[in-house]
Amino acid sequence: MGLYVFHFPELGEGLHEGRIEKWLVKPGDEVKEDDALAEVENDKAMVELPSPVDGKVVDIKVPDGTTVVVGDLIITLEVAGEGNGDAAVLQDEKTSGVQQAGLESVAQHVAQASPSAPATESPAHTQHAAPVKADDAIRSVAHDVLATPGVRKFAREQHVDISQIHGTGAHGKVTKEDVATFVQGGDHVVVGEQVAAHEMQSSDGHNTQVPITTQVTSSTAVGGLVTIEERVALPGIRKIIAQAMAKSKYTAPHVTIMDEVDVTELVKLRQEIKSLAQEREIKITYLPFIVKALVATVRKYPELNASFEEETQELVLKRSYHIGIATDTDRGLMVPVIGDADRKNMWTIAKSIDDLASRARTGKLMPNEMKGSTISITNIGSAGGMFFTPIINYPEVAILGVGRITERPIMKNGEVVGGQMMALSLSFDHRIIDGALAQHAMNELKNLLANPQLFLLEV
Incomplete structure (x- = not known):
């Protein structure tokens, strides 16, 4: 032994x-x-x-x-x-x-x-x-890095620095197959991979409660007024969020366009399939539909599913569709990623969103589950908000903000009828994307959400 x-x-x-x-x-x-x-x-x-x-x-x-x-x-x-x-x-x-x-x-x-x-x-x-x-x-x-001694030995025999290999095993562990792929010239590292997902936007309007530790309670006197102050230490996660927000905001010139779409038919469809979702033990929200609509949109407008490399001044168009879903937790805004969303049907996406969001709130997400998004969605509608200006997850170039659905009178075919209107906000990097392109993409997204039968082409 x-x-x-x-x-x-x-x-x-x-x-x-x-x-x-x-x-x-x-x-x-x-x-x-x-x-x-x-x-x-x-x-x-x-x-x-x-x-x-x-x-x-x-x-x-x-x-x-x-x-x-x-x-x-x-x-x-x-x-x-x-x-x-x-x-x-x-x-x-x-x-x-x-x-x-x-x-x-x-x-x-x-x-x-x-x-x-x-x-x-x-x-x-x-x-x-x-x-x-x-x-x-x-x-x-x-x-x-995480790897068994046998894998480390194999890496040494192949004259490979194991720290340069992206692990695909459980908990991000490097496997023997990862080493072999690396030796053969493969690369497991995702191009444009971001830092962990919670480095994404948090100044998008979420009123996030973050655990903090009291450091000092004191008072100051200014102009004859005494103010009681309590100083607290920011958790590490909040410090990183702050750094990421500042880098994104001051690096990429943000522009946000806001629009709304009549989702009456989508609301009806969701209501109709609720019983089917319950049979499958799936919580069906509007997010799976929005994910599929966003994937279809950025396929048509690939400039939005991209990242920008400062050093080479290159736009890196992503041919994969990994969608980040902002999730409000008591530790800060976590953004787990739905990988290869274009290859998943609505049920699978709904299951993934529910599972990842649940584990984000309980602190059970693994770091690799919060990396690699190509474009992100942040939903302020769940908190009752409508239009806002979400911060881009740099170096991505766009982020979709979803507001609440409100029922109100609208004009349709010359008549005033009741409609279910969803608020949308699309922030984009104006160095890469012009306003006209962003609005064309928004129009495509609206068309898909207003006509959910088109989702049949995306399943």
Whole structure:
């Protein structure tokens, strides 16, 4: 048997720390690879930390509520494999000189943590223990990505830097197939991939409640008036939202056009299919219809389904349709992504929206579920709003804002009739998209929403 020392990994690009909210295991528990070890909150989302190996929990090194940085020792696991029966340390080929210098102290910590290690065993003895196979070794590199030791060994054999590979496995883990594809010249990285989804718009009118921590309560006197002040520390997620909003607003010149559409027929259709949705245990809202209409629209006007690269001054037209759906949560605005929405029917999209929104509100979304959108939708109608000016998810070039549906008199064929009117707001990057093009796209979107039978062509 060997001892696997698990250091806190980098759970996503730029994520260097996290807070262990709750351990889901205890010493003595048996775990399988990819089983959730703990719930971790970071600047991106609440995520579950998967076990990198099969084994038994030996010792939990940090309690619930502890903030840790990448490389911190957090848990040890007993694993099957060759070794000296106590503990061993694998000096990964990626280990830097500084990391190697600290390897002795790591070995000493392992020796002290191992319940089977003799009390008289010296750190030096532990450090010079017989080498173990990579699959039974300890991950000791501070900036590791999620991957099993076997996959890391395969990557080293192929002379590949595993940190350059985008993982497609559970929790974003790099698999052997990912390494092989990379070696063959493939690229799993999404072109124009954004930072995590909550970096999207939050100044779109949502009155989001964000958990905050009181720092100081004080008072100031100005002009004879005393004001009681309470200073609070912004959560990391709100800081990142603020940075992203500022970058988008001050980089891309925003223009917003506003319009409304008679969706009386769409309202009737939704009402008619509610019973079918209930039979399938699906919550059917207007969003799946809007997603399909938006996909059809940007197919016709591809300039809206694009990103802009500053360095090369190129417009990158996306031939995939990944739609971001803004979701209001008590931690901030999260935007999970409906991938390949053009290939999904209405039922599948409805299921995905409900599942992703539910997990966003409970903090269970994985970072990779909030990346890669090509154009986004933000819905202020659910909060009772109508027209607004949503902020573009830079470097995307457009975002659709959806307002509430209101019933009011309208003129139709020369007569005043009751109509169900939906408010729409389309913000776009005026460097790339002219007003006329944006209005043509809006007209196409309105036509689809007003005539839902056209959706049959998109299913």
